[in-house]
Amino acid sequence: MREKLYLLPGTQCDDRLWAPLVTRLFDTVELVPLAIPMNMGFPDIAELLVSQLSESTVNLLGFSLGGYVAAEIAVRYPERIARLCVLANSPKPLPxxxxxxxxxxxxxxxxxxxxxxxxxxxxxxxxxxxxxxxxxxxxxxxxxxxxxxxxxxxLRDTSDRRDLFAPLSQWHKPILFCASEGDDLVDTEWLTRLSKQNAQVDVHWISSRGHMLPLEHPDSLADAIRKWLTKVGT
Structure with missing residues (x-):
């Protein structure tokens, strides 16, 4: 039986973002794309998306904006998330x-x-x-x-972000962050601090300056995701 993994996209992205990962993971992972709803802030976004999850607990992955949304869902509804994966995002206020x-x-x-x-x-x-x-x-x-x-x-509704360092540092389920070492949109120091604070946090660094990880580095991501899906919380 394949693991199911729900996916949240980044700004102005659609299902084409996930195509390279689908090709590499379809034999062992069922990928289920979700859409980020419009015209609402993060509390309402999280509530609506959680209502769309049919299972009691799920694996959740988000890219960029979707990564922040996924992290918000994980800290607001920890009982619903078995594992969290964040690509190309550090869940904190925007500069x-x-x-x-x-x-x-x-x-x-x-x-x-x-x-x-x-x-x-x-x-x-x-x-x-x-x-x-x-x-x-x-x-x-x-x-x-x-x-x-x-x-x-x-741009309007998802700019007011809070720092999720404290709740994520106390999260006792597997968390995977994947980021390019040279991505200017990611606070690499923030991710390093979190990984030192919480043993459940793994950071998969990619030698690149690109932000579009699912398109640019699907092989590396697929390997990291497979390993993450085998881990269990404490």
Whole structure:
């Protein structure tokens, strides 16, 4: 019987994000994509998503924004989560500079509209070795499919984040973080501190600068996920 693993995507991502992992894990893991609901804050997002989980306890994985959402669910509803995996995210408040960028982006969208993700923005999310059209076009296509209203909701409603270090440091079930060593969107020091504080926390570092781990490094992720799914809590 295959393990079931629920998946939460990142900003402006759809099921194409998971395709490389599905290919590598389908023989042993049933991957179940979820969508992050629009126009609500994290408490309501967590409550709604938990109501969609049919099992009493589940394995939950989130990427980027979805990683923060997954961590929120784990600390709000610990009895529902057997294992937690967070990709390319450190669950803590966003930096002031990023909050300002998000506010500016919302003002610009309201003023002149949204023409889609720029190629420059797409390149900033990828390791330099993946700065070719195939990789960039994948990100632009997912963004286009999600649309401007989804983007506005995610920029507006998911920016107010709390630091989950304290509750995660007390979590007694397996937690896996996967992150690129050079990802500017992840606080690597925060992850290192958490792993030292809680023996249940493993951090799988990838030698890369890319943020889009499920697309860029599916082999490494698949190996780490398989090992994580064999672990049990204390």
């Amino acid at each position: 002031t500079a990023e909050l300002e960028q998000r506010a500016q982006a919302l003002r610009l969208i309201d003023k002149v509209g949204y023409r889609g993700m720029s190629r420059l923005r797409a390149k900033s999310l990828l390791d330099p070795s993946h700065h070719d059209d195939e990789w960039i076009d994948q990100l632009i296509a997912m963004d286009r499919a999600q649309g401007v209203e989804k983007l506005k909701s995610q």
